[in-house]
Amino acid sequence: MAEAQAAVSARGGGGGGAPAALERGGLKADFPLLAHFGERLFGKKVRHVHAVDGVDLTVYRGETVGLVGESGCGKSTLARSVLRLYQPTAGSVKFEGREILNLPPAEMRRLRKDMQIIFQDPFASLNPRQTVEQIVGLPLRIQGVPKHEIRGRVLELLEIVGLPPGHIDRFPHQFSGGQRQRIGIARALAVRPKFVVADEPVSALDVSIQAQIINLLERLQEEFGLTYLFITHDLSVVSYVSDRIAVMYLGRIVEWAKTEDLFAEPLHPYTQALLSAIPTVERRGRRRERIILQGSPPTPIDPPGGCRFYERCFLKEKNETCRLVDPELVDLGNGRKVACHAVAGTL
Amino acid sequence: MLPDTERTINAEPILDVRNLRTHFFTDRGVVKAVDGVSFQLYPGETVGVVGESGCGKSMTAASIMRLVSHPGRIVGGEILFMGEDLVRKSEREMRRLRGNQLAMIFQDPLTTLNPVLKVGRQITESIRVHAGDDREDGGFFGWLRRLLDPSGRISRKEAWDRAVDLLRQVGIPAPDERMRAYPHEMSGGMRQRVMIAIALACNPVLLLADEPTTALDVTIQAQILELMQDIKEKRGTSILLITHDFGVVSEFCDRVIVMYAGKIVEQAPLDELLDNPRHPYTQGLLASIPRLGDKSHKVRPIKGIVPELHDLPPGCSFSTRCPLADEYCGRVEPELEEIAPGHLVACHKVDATAAGAKGA
Numbered sequence: 001m002a003e004a005q006a007a008v009s010a011r012g013g014g015g016g017g018a019p020a021a022l023e024r025g026g027l028k029a030d031f032p033l034l035a036h037f038g039e040r041l042f043g044k045k046v047r048h049v050h051a052v053d054g055v056d057l058t059v060y061r062g063e064t065v066g067l068v069g070e071s072g073c074g075k076s077t078l079a080r081s082v083l084r085l086y087q088p089t090a091g092s093v094k095f096e097g098r099e100i101l102n103l104p105p106a107e108m109r110r111l112r113k114d115m116q117i118i119f120q121d122p123f124a125s126l127n128p129r130q131t132v133e134q135i136v137g138l139p140l141r142i143q144g145v146p147k148h149e150i151r152g153r154v155l156e157l158l159e160i161v162g163l164p165p166g167h168i169d170r171f172p173h174q175f176s177g178g179q180r181q182r183i184g185i186a187r188a189l190a191v192r193p194k195f196v197v198a199d200e201p202v203s204a205l206d207v208s209i210q211a212q213i214i215n216l217l218e219r220l221q222e223e224f225g226l227t228y229l230f231i232t233h234d235l236s237v238v239s240y241v242s243d244r245i246a247v248m249y250l251g252r253i254v255e256w257a258k259t260e261d262l263f264a265e266p267l268h269p270y271t272q273a274l275l276s277a278i279p280t281v282e283r284r285g286r287r288r289e290r291i292i293l294q295g296s297p298p299t300p301i302d303p304p305g306g307c308r309f310y311e312r313c314f315l316k317e318k319n320e321t322c323r324l325v326d327p328e329l330v331d332l333g334n335g336r337k338v339a340c341h342a343v344a345g346t347l
Numbered sequence: 348m349l350p351d352t353e354r355t356i357n358a359e360p361i362l363d364v365r366n367l368r369t370h371f372f373t374d375r376g377v378v379k380a381v382d383g384v385s386f387q388l389y390p391g392e393t394v395g396v397v398g399e400s401g402c403g404k405s406m407t408a409a410s411i412m413r414l415v416s417h418p419g420r421i422v423g424g425e426i427l428f429m430g431e432d433l434v435r436k437s438e439r440e441m442r443r444l445r446g447n448q449l450a451m452i453f454q455d456p457l458t459t460l461n462p463v464l465k466v467g468r469q470i471t472e473s474i475r476v477h478a479g480d481d482r483e484d485g486g487f488f489g490w491l492r493r494l495l496d497p498s499g500r501i502s503r504k505e506a507w508d509r510a511v512d513l514l515r516q517v518g519i520p521a522p523d524e525r526m527r528a529y530p531h532e533m534s535g536g537m538r539q540r541v542m543i544a545i546a547l548a549c550n551p552v553l554l555l556a557d558e559p560t561t562a563l564d565v566t567i568q569a570q571i572l573e574l575m576q577d578i579k580e581k582r583g584t585s586i587l588l589i590t591h592d593f594g595v596v597s598e599f600c601d602r603v604i605v606m607y608a609g610k611i612v613e614q615a616p617l618d619e620l621l622d623n624p625r626h627p628y629t630q631g632l633l634a635s636i637p638r639l640g641d642k643s644h645k646v647r648p649i650k651g652i653v654p655e656l657h658d659l660p661p662g663c664s665f666s667t668r669c670p671l672a673d674e675y676c677g678r679v680e681p682e683l684e685e686i687a688p689g690h691l692v693a694c695h696k697v698d699a700t701a702a703g704a705k706g707a
Contacts, residue, residue, distance in 0.1 A: 070566065071564055179652070207632060207635050208631060208632060208648055209648070211646040211648035214637070215646065235639060236638065239637065239642065259640070263639065263640025274566060275639075275640075279569075279572065279592070279594035279598040280638075281594060281621055282638060284617070292566075292570055292573055293566045
């Protein structure tokens with residue numbers, strides 16, 4: 001396995017000297033909005049949705065990085081651009097030290113063996129007309145595993161994810177939500193990946209089933225030495241599985257921290273509000289301490305200049321600088337990074 | 348069967364559901380979505396109904412609103428709302444109640460609001476249909492009676508002003524402008540506020556909220572919960588909150604009902620339920636929630652999957668997943684019994700569950 005360049009791990013901070021599995025530089029993913037005929041006729045400028053706008057993300061081998069944020073913050077787009085399921089507009093993505101954004105298709109396909117994804121919706125992400133064998137066997141077929149070996153490998157995978165081998169010829173509709181998610185996991189694991197993006201893998205499941213899947217993902221990580229990028233809006237889940245967490249707001253990472261640090265002392269006002277907004281069993285009766293944010297996030301179509309959280313920020317210190325100057329993600333040491341003028345003392 | 352709280356002595360329940368049974372007659376068999384559910388809701392109280400998908404919590408609410416659609420049907424029981432049995436009401440009488448004394452908000456405001464009507468029209472319509480005039484019967488004679496005797500009718504202008512006021516109360520900025528917006532022009536949180544405004548239009552005595560914040564982001568969920576708390580305190584509305592989220596319940600409810608496979612398995616005041624859960628299912632649910640920011644607390648999932656409702660195991664429905672179940676549990680169905688004031692549990696092994704009660 002190729003070692004990543006030292007430069008990479010030095011920049012990330014949190015992981016000490018561990019080699020980085022994945023690193024990306026100032027990534028941007030923009031989507032053009034389709035203009036009306038009239039607008040095109042008069043040559044109006046095409047507007048863009050800046051789903052991901054200048055994000056740096058480093059994931060070290062064997063760790064789990066949690067990516068949290070509310071809907072529309074760009075977390076799924078970010079994850080998909082990492083896997084090159086979307087082609088980012090600018091920036092770079094390195095996997096084990098190797099730039100992947102300009103890889104030719106054939107090489108990219110070979111690399112996909114190492115990078116897999118688990119999707120949120122176990123209903124929409126499985127082909128209803130294929131059997132479990134076909135679904136889980138597809139990545140194997142693509143990677144050139146001989147036909148006669150596939151069934152055996154699929155049976156093995158079913159056992160790994162805790163599905164009865166007898167169900168190999170069943171169709172997705174014959175399974176419950178949790179079981180379908182297990183099929184999705186088996187498919188992702190089929191090609192023995194090193195890096196797995198889990199995009200809201202438990203959000204569509206009932207709590208008791210959620211816990212089953214979380215435990216399964218943890219066990220698989222230990223068994224196969226997987227590296228996870230775990231995307232979710234559920235902070236309880238992310239705090240449970242992640243070593244480090246990145247908080248996203250409107251296409252940007254606003255805070256980076258080790259999980260314990262983030263929950264012990266959230267620094268960015270958005271993180272503070274997010275954490276205090278979650279209703280939990282442990283915090284009952286302490287409702288009034290909650291920070292209630294006003295309004296909802298602005299649209300990522302041509303977002304405001306300055307701090308993107310400015311409109312909803314509740315800090316007394318906020319001033320003109322915040323409105324006009326876009327805060328940098330400042331490294332506070334010990335793996336902590338925050339993009340806030342008030343915290344970084346650049347007001 | 349009645350919980351023995353002080354409330355039963357000095358207040359009549361506003362809602363008294365007795366042995367409610369709502370079944371669906373499908374090709375695959377009879378699905379007992381709600382199977383012998385009994386509970387009471389007292390004035391000003393907020394009761395949470397918790398359970399996983401398919402446990403019958405939403406169908407319980409739909410039955411109370413009499414909104415169960417084919418092939419489902421209420422096959423037995425009583426729903427006493429302010430002393431009157433809703434099960435026996437005609438559709439016309441129900442229509443008069445819904446939106447007046449009885450209101451409901453749903454999970455997804457995008458599918459419950461009419462996409463081709465401006466929200467102002469939808470709110471004023473609700474106000475004009477329900478408020479003041481209960482002779483809403485259609486047809487020529489209804490029209491004639493309203494024409495001959497316009498008293499109690501609300502003018503368009505009046506309804507508009509009331510709607511604007513309602514939008515302001517639910518915290519919508521620039522309500523005048525928002526009245527002219529279509530639902531798709533609003534964010535999810537905004538739309539849910541509009542739904543709440545419509546539900547509150549006629550000052551309901553009882554509000555049924557079916558997963559009102561599930562489709563929303565956490566910061567928006569916090570806003571909506573804050574709003575509902577406000578409504579509860581200011582108007583004294585009784586609320587039945589249907590949710591799968593124990594977090595929401597623990598911040599919002601006075602009492603909790605836990606449902607599993609169409610039945611109530613445990614019911615208790617909030618603190619009692621969280622500190623001393625006694626049904627193995629409740630214990631399992633609480634143990635499977637990860638704690639915020641605490642990795643040392645390992646989640647313990649409930650084994651197995653929720654059984655199909657048309658093919659329930661004999662005896663206790665939870666017996667196939669229960670760590671304590673024995674042969675007796677698989678044969679005889681447990682009754683809901685009161686083990687402490689207001690704390691009801693349906694489990695044969697209730698004496699053995701005290702040890703595992705340290706759920707939360």
